[in-house]
Amino acid sequence: MPHINDPAALIGLHKRLLQGDRTASEEIARQLLAPLARQLSRKFPFTDEQIVSDGVTDSILDYCEKPQQFDATRGVPLEGFLHMAARRNVSNLLRGEKRRKAREGRYGQASLESPVELYVSAGNLLQEDKKIRVQRPQGEAITILTDKKDQRIHELRLQGERRTQVFAQILGIDHLPTEVQRRQVKRAKDRIDKLLERRQRSQS
């Protein structure tokens, strides 16, 4: 593992945290966040940046909340301890992500194979109705959606885009944690759907 910082200075910060210093956490975060994230990104070269950032940030925040969990007498340097914690966090997040994708895949497959679902005359008429209302041609949507970002999001959705990251970039929130991005992207999509639906209702 490459050398990050002066170990003596880090031990000094650790002692300050143990003594209840309220500002030491900020100094530790400032010194270790970026170097640890860079190290971890080398360990997990094809992993989403958000996951690496989440893992590293959580390891530092967890440690600062409970600095007693690091025992300086064991001979492991603080940056090594945090590196291990961050690696464990990233592995857990990746496992969770893998499970989520598998679950979504299973549900997707189940709904495709289902004999009763997705047949318009048999059921789910409401959903189909909403789909028709919301899936307006881009030209028509431009007159309803005045915001450029909303227009771009709607255009991409019509093209079948589903990745949160793409929409997050349009909204300019791709630097935020994954869950926050997911929430805000969903909120934006719902808002656009509502706008389109409302216009449809007022016309009919």
Next chain:
Amino acid sequence: MNSYSNARMLAFAAERVKTRPDYLAWVLDQYKETEHLSDDDLARFLQIRISQLPRLGLCLRPRQDHFTADVEQISSKFGADSYALARAVRLVESVSVMATAATDSKDSGVLMAARARKDKRKLQQKEDSRDKRSKS
């Protein structure tokens, strides 16, 4: 790799730490919500630059038993108005205490109702057995 620059990681952490009540970021976020303030308003209130907010948020929140000293330590490091910081922390604490008290009283009401019904049933059973005994 530029994507993991210090500034970017600090901004990321400052956002993530808002979900952790042990940190000042959580307290200040609650304060902003309660008082309907923007980041600009908050920075003005604390008399710091808006760019200092992420770093301030990464400090641990003041402890109850060392409140004055902790507030002084944090505010002197960032040049913030200690009175304003103390006021923000105290307000958030009072609001969360009131919210907890409201939840507790609601729960205790449910428990009391459940207890009362149980007691009534017991009383009824006791009275019944007493009646039987007196008849026999």
